[in-house]
Amino acid sequence: MYQELIDAIRQNDNFAVISHFRPDGDAIGSTLAMGMLLQALGKKVQLWNVDPVPLRYAFLPGAQSILPLPPALPPDVHTLICVDTGDLKRLGDEVAEIFNKAPFTINIDHHHTNSRYAQLNLVVGEAAACGCIIFNLIRAAGVELTCPTAMALYAAISTDTGSFQYSSTTPEVMRMVADLIEAGVDVGDINRRIYQEIPATSFITQREVLNNMVVEEDGKIAHYSMPAGKKTELGVGMEDCKDLVDIIRVMQGVKVAAIFEDLEDGRIRVSLRSKDPEVDVSAIAGMHGGGGHYMASGIRMRGPLNEAREKVLNSIRAVVRSLS
Numbered sequence: 001m002y003q004e005l006i007d008a009i010r011q012n013d014n015f016a017v018i019s020h021f022r023p024d025g026d027a028i029g030s031t032l033a034m035g036m037l038l039q040a041l042g043k044k045v046q047l048w049n050v051d052p053v054p055l056r057y058a059f060l061p062g063a064q065s066i067l068p069l070p071p072a073l074p075p076d077v078h079t080l081i082c083v084d085t086g087d088l089k090r091l092g093d094e095v096a097e098i099f100n101k102a103p104f105t106i107n108i109d110h111h112h113t114n115s116r117y118a119q120l121n122l123v124v125g126e127a128a129a130c131g132c133i134i135f136n137l138i139r140a141a142g143v144e145l146t147c148p149t150a151m152a153l154y155a156a157i158s159t160d161t162g163s164f165q166y167s168s169t170t171p172e173v174m175r176m177v178a179d180l181i182e183a184g185v186d187v188g189d190i191n192r193r194i195y196q197e198i199p200a201t202s203f204i205t206q207r208e209v210l211n212n213m214v215v216e217e218d219g220k221i222a223h224y225s226m227p228a229g230k231k232t233e234l235g236v237g238m239e240d241c242k243d244l245v246d247i248i249r250v251m252q253g254v255k256v257a258a259i260f261e262d263l264e265d266g267r268i269r270v271s272l273r274s275k276d277p278e279v280d281v282s283a284i285a286g287m288h289g290g291g292g293h294y295m296a297s298g299i300r301m302r303g304p305l306n307e308a309r310e311k312v313l314n315s316i317r318a319v320v321r322s323l324s
């Protein structure tokens with residue numbers, strides 16, 4: 001599987017790597033590491049994303065080379081590689097259009113709900129992060145694991161495993177991470193940069209969530225809704241609304257945490273987290289047109305906020321009530 005993909009890469013010279021909008025650590029880290037692998041194989045490569053690199057990942061070597069999406073597919077780009085993206089919707093409409101125009105497309109991902117939208121699909125549903133798949137690709141290609149690549153992969157794997165707290169953290173993952181540290185990753189430094197330099201504005205949103213979250217079903221469900229206009233009122237940006245679901249997920253007794261955010265374009269973004277191995281939030285997301293992982297999933301659905309929230313909450317309630 002890995003070798004087939006390496007062979008496909010070797011046959012072409014000009015690549016672009018993209019990932020989903022609102023990129024997280026795995027999206028950015030996988031984009032960078034894939035770019036470095038292609039360069040090590042002597043390929044020309046461009047890295048794109050519709051959204052800017054989040055500040056917390058801007059220190060990663062090469063992060064400044066992730067550029068905004070070009071208006072059209074550059075004529076010299078032959079192969080488009082999409083990383084950490086379960087379906088074309090997660091790329092955004094304008095990217096999906098460019099993606100579909102590429103002469104050859106590759107999809108490297110670890111979402112078990114992946115729709116296999118490319119001509120060549122390397123989907124490893126059990127991988128803890130897309131970065132783990134790229135790690136194996138680097139090994140399969142026989143390319144040296146450099147410190148910049150190891151940093152990108154560490155960011156990818158660390159963030160997608162919740163700092164190695166989720167059950168996806170297998171012995172294999174820890175062996176990979178040992179290799180990344182041996183390749184030069186400074187664990188204390190990289191974790192401080194990713195997790196302990198949170199902008200002050202993000203605390204405004206965190207406070208808002210803690211003040212206004214709703215707990216129901218005997219404390220088993222916790223959720224918060226961000227109405228239209230709230231970000232402007234608080235003076236915060238899109239980046240300050242990331243990972244809010246993790247603040248309420250950690251409350252004792254909570255089995256499912258949810259954040260509903262009015263995107264102010266008629267759509268609602270839903271983030272779902274499960275803390276109970278018996279609750280598959282990707283199945284709940286799937287009922288409403290979303291997807292993701294067993295314990296961490298998302299939906300983009302039509303508003304208004306109240307209706308979207310009630311629909312999703314009813315699905316969550318049904319699952320939570322069915323638990324023994």
Ligand SMILES: [Mn+2]
Binds near residue numbers: 027084110130
């Ligand atoms: Mn991922």
